[in-house]
Amino acid sequence: MNILSFSSHVVHGTVGNRAIQFPLNLRGWNVDCINTTNLSNHPGFKTFKGSKTDSSTISQVYQGLVEIGLKYDAVIVGYVASVANLQSIYEILRNLKYKPLVVLDPILGDNDQLYVDKALIPVYKQILQDPLNLVTLTTPNQFEIETLTDSKISDQNSLDATIAKFYKLYNVKYVVITSVKLNDEMYCVGCLDKEHTFSVKVDQVPAVFSGSGDLFLGLLTDSFHKTGDLEKSLKNTVQVVQKVLSRTLELSTTDRTIGDLPYIPSLKLVESKDIIE
Ligand SMILES: Nc1ncnc2c1ncn2[C@@H]1O[C@H](COP(=O)(O)OP(=O)(O)O)[C@@H](O)[C@H]1O
Numbered sequence: 001m002n003i004l005s006f007s008s009h010v011v012h013g014t015v016g017n018r019a020i021q022f023p024l025n026l027r028g029w030n031v032d033c034i035n036t037t038n039l040s041n042h043p044g045f046k047t048f049k050g051s052k053t054d055s056s057t058i059s060q061v062y063q064g065l066v067e068i069g070l071k072y073d074a075v076i077v078g079y080v081a082s083v084a085n086l087q088s089i090y091e092i093l094r095n096l097k098y099k100p101l102v103v104l105d106p107i108l109g110d111n112d113q114l115y116v117d118k119a120l121i122p123v124y125k126q127i128l129q130d131p132l133n134l135v136t137l138t139t140p141n142q143f144e145i146e147t148l149t150d151s152k153i154s155d156q157n158s159l160d161a162t163i164a165k166f167y168k169l170y171n172v173k174y175v176v177i178t179s180v181k182l183n184d185e186m187y188c189v190g191c192l193d194k195e196h197t198f199s200v201k202v203d204q205v206p207a208v209f210s211g212s213g214d215l216f217l218g219l220l221t222d223s224f225h226k227t228g229d230l231e232k233s234l235k236n237t238v239q240v241v242q243k244v245l246s247r248t249l250e251l252s253t254t255d256r257t258i259g260d261l262p263y264i265p266s267l268k269l270v271e272s273k274d275i276i277e
């Protein structure tokens with residue numbers, strides 16, 4: 001099984017492709033990464049060096065893969081963070097001559113805060129709307145689906161309305177909302193279509209992590225490709241990520257906090273090999 005993953009590269013740490021490649025290797029995938037950044041580490045460490053990839057490099061590297069005859073069973077679009085890069089990836093998806101499983105995480109922000117250039121929003125919208133049905137599964141968090149649908153989720157009714165609006169606006173079969181807060185509990189919500197949705201409760205590990213969203217994206221893609229069953233895949237992925245985060249917390253020391261929770265900038269992926277496998 002071959003997968004192509006567009007996401008960030010950090011030399012040190014476990015975000016972006018560093019949180020996607022190793023876990024997918026453990027689950028039997030050959031993972032080809034097109035790196036949208038080349039950074040020393042992610043910004044959560046306070047300082048970092050390096051740069052974003054030029055969009056022409058993304059297009060050329062992809063062309064190189066086509067010319068040596070590669071085809072992929074699945075494609076992940078993760079951390080992009082530049083309009084020109086997202087446009088190059090859009091072009092690549094539009095010109096695919098075959099139909100892999102395409103999973104796109106429209107990374108825009110979290111907790112009511114945009115942390116990428118707002119000019120990315122219309123490009124994500126275009127990709128998700130494309131009449132060629134380019135994306136099979138998309139994984140926005142609560143803030144991201146609110147932004148894409150111009151709505152606000154505060155209870156079950158507004159959640160249902162947001163999902164209905166998403167399906168009206170966009171041309172994507174499967175949606176997973178990775179974090180919805182209802183009555184102080186956290187849920188992942190899976191949608192098979194606008195009428196068939198289900199929720200999976202997330203048992204919160206008492207810490208804030210970087211890279212959890214990327215790990216989640218890779219593992220969900222693996223499980224969904226293998227089973228074709230979104231509900232089963234989502235339950236399994238939530239459980240596995242929860243266990244990796246628990247082990248990470250157990251093995252980490254940190255003197256940093258976000259709110260009143262410890263902040264853990266890196267996941268203990270090698271130490272969680274048995275859980276991921
Ligand atoms: N503290 C936590 N405890 C348990 N699970 C978590 C925690 N943080 C994240 N997760 C898991 O990781 C998934 C992705 O969360 P998050 O990293 O917030 O995603 P995103 O990058 O999409 O905002 C959640 O759906 C949940 O399953």
Ligand SMILES: Cc1ncc(COP(=O)(O)O)c(C=O)c1O
Nearest residue numbers: 008015016042210211212213214
């Ligand atoms: C370069 C880079 N890639 C990916 C991520 C995604 O991290 P998360 O999975 O916590 O959303 C971040 C966030 O810090 C990042 O800086």
